[in-house]
Amino acid sequence: MTAASAEPRREPIVSVHDLQVRFQTTDRRATVKAVDGVNFDVRRGETFGIIGESGSGKTTIGRALVFLQQPSGGAILHDGIDPRALSRGAFQSHRRDYQIIFQDPNAALNPRMTILASVLEPLELARIGTKAERERQAREALERVGLPQEFGERYPHQLSGGQKQRVVIARALTLRPKLIVCDEVVAALDMSIRGDVLNLFADLQRDLGLTYVFITHDLAVVSHISERVAVMYLGQFVELGPTEAVAERPLHPYTIALLSAEPRPLPSAMRTDARIVLQGEVPSPIDPPSGCRFRTRCPHAQPLCAQQAPDWRELKPDHWVACHFADRPNFSPS
Ligand SMILES: Nc1ncnc2c1ncn2[C@@H]1O[C@H](COP(=O)(O)OP(=O)(O)OP(=O)(O)O)[C@@H](O)[C@H]1O
Ligand code: SF4
Ligand SMILES: [Mg+2]
Structure with a gap:
């Protein structure tokens, strides 16, 4: 079923069709269905949030969006282009438009390289411009993320966690990407500076027209930054919609449970009265339950839920x- 939206929808920068990513276990006896049939568009200029428990497949989707993970099935179109149709040279240039930033800036920065050298590195690898042009671009990127010029000569251990994450953002910006996947990018930072770094992301989006995919466990982060949010469970999306609608009028029992379990203060829209404690363990993505994957923990499961996987449908605009x-009408998750 489909419903018409009141506003025209922006064109997609990325279209994901029935994405599947499978891994072999180390003993090669089983297959982990890390992502199993996910469909969505990311619209140009938006921030698209992905939330879900540990192991649900969020990072795997993020890595697939920036060509770090080969899909096992389905397709991802970037600006309508299927990368499989590109020549090697065209692909190398195309992939620079899609960058990813991870949680731990220490893992992204070489401790033996100065900050300026780290920011310069992607430009050098891509052989963009002259040496002088590259240095100017790298210094501009550092300035844009709010780091003083003299930081260029420092080493990572001479910076705070928040400053290091700014360097990682500057590094991603030098290639002038269209889309950045941000995977738990504030999770390792002190609560006191998370807001500053999130505001930096918002400023950069406004100034540079960036699109973000924001992956997080943290519902407060999603509500702060995302226009739309997808909720992931065991390799699949169970709900996707405008952040406000998902937060205020969630449709899926898993989303309702997630919202109720958040221990820290949330914006009023995301607070629920009663905490819902989900029973049972998260099943294995090697052998997910038949029918609806959430059925083994869902307080509303019916016999049909074991027999048939629910359709992915646009229930409201x-x-x-x-x-x-x-x-x-009488389905009222409690
Ligand atoms: N390279 C790999 N080889 C085998 N299994 C993998 C590999 N990468 C991920 N997985 C498995 O795929 C599933 C999804 O992992 P993923 O890292 O995408 O989850 P996540 O939602 O990002 O979790 P977290 O919130 O903990 O970061 C997990 O069961 C994980 O163990
Ligand atoms: S188990 Fe049934 S009621 Fe619960 S989420 Fe799945 S389809 Fe819905
Ligand atoms: Mg992850």
Whole structure:
């Protein structure tokens, strides 16, 4: 079922069709279905959030979006282009438009390289411009993320965690990407500076027209920065919609449980009265439950849920869900 949205939707910068990513276990006896049939668009200029428990497949999707992970099935179109159709040279240039930033800036920065050398490195590898042009671009990127010029001569151990993450952002910016996947980018930072770094992301988006995919465990971060959010469970999306709608009128029992379990203060829209404690362990992505994957922990499961996987449907304008009973008037998850 589809419903028309009140506002025209922006064109997608990335279109994901039935994405599947599988891994062999180390003993090669089983297959981990890390991502198993995910469909979504990321719209140009938006911040698209992905939330879900540990191991649900968020990072795997992020890595696939920036060509670090080969899909096992399905397709990802970037600006309508299937990378499989590009020559090697065209692909190398195309992939620079899509960057990723991870949680730990220490892992991204070489401790033996100065900050300026680290920021210069992607430009040098891509052989962009002359040496002088590259240095100017790198210094501009450092300035843009709010670091004084003299930081260029320092080494990573001479910077705070927040400053190091700014360097990593500057490094990604030098290649002038269209889209940046931000994977738990504030999770390792002190609470006191998370807001500053999130504001920096927002400023850069406004000034440079960037698109973000923001991956996080943290519902408060999602509510602060994302226009739309997808909720992931065991390799699949269970809900996707405008952040406000998902937070205020969630359709899926898993989303409702996630919102209720958040221990820290949330914006009023995201607070729920009663905490819902999900029973049971998260099943293995090697052998997920039949039918609806959430059924082994869902307080509303019915026999049908074991027999048939729910369709991914647009139940309200721009608001998608995978649950057989999400549209029943008497379906009131508690
Ligand atoms: N290279 C790999 N080889 C085998 N299994 C993998 C590999 N990478 C990820 N997985 C498995 O795929 C599933 C999804 O992992 P992923 O890292 O995408 O989860 P996540 O949602 O990002 O979790 P977290 O919130 O802990 O970062 C997990 O079961 C994980 O163990
Ligand atoms: S389909 Fe069934 S088990 Fe799955 S979320 Fe809906 S009610 Fe729960
Ligand atoms: Mg992850």
